[in-house]
Amino acid sequence: MDLWLILYIIDWILFIFTAGTVLYLGLFSIFSLFNKSHDPNKAKIQRRFIVLIPSYKQDSVIEHTVLSILGQSYPQRMFDVTVISDHQDEMTNMRLAQYPITLLTPNFEESTKAKSLQFAILNLPAFKIYDVAVILDADNIVDSEFLTNINDAYENASTKAIQLHRISRNRDTAAARMDAVFEEINNSIFRKGHINVGLSSAIAGSGVAYDFEWFKENIMRTKTAGEDKELEALLLRQGIYIDYFDKIYVYGEKKRTTDKLNEQRGRWAIQQIHNAVRNIKYLPGAIFSKQHDLADKIIQWMLIPRTTMVGIIMLMSVILPFIYFTLCIKWWILGSLALFFFALATPDYLVDEMWDKTFLRSPFVSLGGKLYSLLPIKKIFKRNKK
Numbered sequence: 001m002d003l004w005l006i007l008y009i010i011d012w013i014l015f016i017f018t019a020g021t022v023l024y025l026g027l028f029s030i031f032s033l034f035n036k037s038h039d040p041n042k043a044k045i046q047r048r049f050i051v052l053i054p055s056y057k058q059d060s061v062i063e064h065t066v067l068s069i070l071g072q073s074y075p076q077r078m079f080d081v082t083v084i085s086d087h088q089d090e091m092t093n094m095r096l097a098q099y100p101i102t103l104l105t106p107n108f109e110e111s112t113k114a115k116s117l118q119f120a121i122l123n124l125p126a127f128k129i130y131d132v133a134v135i136l137d138a139d140n141i142v143d144s145e146f147l148t149n150i151n152d153a154y155e156n157a158s159t160k161a162i163q164l165h166r167i168s169r170n171r172d173t174a175a176a177r178m179d180a181v182f183e184e185i186n187n188s189i190f191r192k193g194h195i196n197v198g199l200s201s202a203i204a205g206s207g208v209a210y211d212f213e214w215f216k217e218n219i220m221r222t223k224t225a226g227e228d229k230e231l232e233a234l235l236l237r238q239g240i241y242i243d244y245f246d247k248i249y250v251y252g253e254k255k256r257t258t259d260k261l262n263e264q265r266g267r268w269a270i271q272q273i274h275n276a277v278r279n280i281k282y283l284p285g286a287i288f289s290k291q292h293d294l295a296d297k298i299i300q301w302m303l304i305p306r307t308t309m310v311g312i313i314m315l316m317s318v319i320l321p322f323i324y325f326t327l328c329i330k331w332w333i334l335g336s337l338a339l340f341f342f343a344l345a346t347p348d349y350l351v352d353e354m355w356d357k358t359f360l361r362s363p364f365v366s367l368g369g370k371l372y373s374l375l376p377i378k379k380i381f382k383r384n385k386k
Helices: 003-031 062-070 090-096 113-122 146-157 174-196 212-221 227-237 258-288 292-302 306-322 325-345 355-374 377-384
Strands: 049-056 079-086 102-104 132-135 161-168 208-211 242-252
Touching: 003 174, 003 306, 003 325, 049 062, 049 113, 049 146, 062 079, 062 090, 079 090, 079 113, 113 212, 113 227, 132 146, 132 212, 146 161, 146 208, 146 242, 161 174, 174 242, 174 258, 174 325, 208 212, 212 227, 227 242, 227 258, 227 292, 258 292, 258 306, 306 325
Parallel strands: 049 079, 049 132, 079 102, 161 242
Antiparallel strands: 132 208, 161 208
16 A cells, blocks of 8 residues: 555544544633523531542642541531541541541552542441541642532532532642642533533542442442543433532642652543443433443544644644655644634633643643653553453
8 A cells, every 4th residue: 555545544534533532622722601500599408428538648738638627517427527548648647536536547458549439438337427527638728618519519419429620729839820720621621511412521630529329339349540430421321410510629739849740640530431441331221321421531532632632632733744745734723723723711719820831731741641641551451351
């Protein structure tokens, strides 16, 4: 076969898949501009909460998180806090033990968030009765009205799972600013944009409130490091809508170095591929049974990961002019559209005096995340099959 024909076919195959991803992101970035959010009405009853905080080697931040959740205006008799302290320093555990919380100290050979949450459920007192389980990361900080607002939102949502608005608590480095931007783009496209058209919100790793009995049963079914996406798939397969509340904030620590950010984005890209492989078998049934939320989620996982998408657009835009100039024009247009859609999905408060420097550095994060995601993929798939 002629070399030019092979190049032409590869170019168009890549372009079609990349353009599909860009258009999907663009559609929901536009939908995110419509503000359908509203303040929930005050709840008629006070639910009983269990707040679960897995903490793996997070000695420097976990105490701040515990203090923020203990400082709630919500009646203290109506919520309990459980910290799963995994491979943390003894001094950290001694300080945590002084607070009115339940402190669990597992020592897993291979630690995952799923194992920590399962350990917590298995070790909760049998006589305790809870209505809602709230999952926080060890670096999360919340306002004093946090549980009160969740109680109101949970009653108004009338569903078994709600996602809260994760937002950056630090933007002190270029990497942290990029991470904050990426987080808000995800919030706009995969959460706000989706609920605005009646589809389920995506689940993030933390800042999620589940019906306790549902969570207690289904967390035991998770097996991989991406337990949040496993729970998301289980919710959608069971026909449970996932709501999103844009005005209830969970403040999280953002990655301060490009290496850490690349590593995180690479892991997420690998997990997305894994989710697509595990759930693609449910796509035909979801389409025929009109499970729109599940079908949308599986299609979303089948799209090119965003870091990979940006990396492909950059590489093709730079390489093709030296091979055959006219082939690169469509890639330049696609790249401009991608940037436009990302700009639409970025909240105004993030466009500050440091925006230009952050923007110029973001392509290197995308390329780094792409390379990271490709290297260990066989190892990840092998481990997840065990």
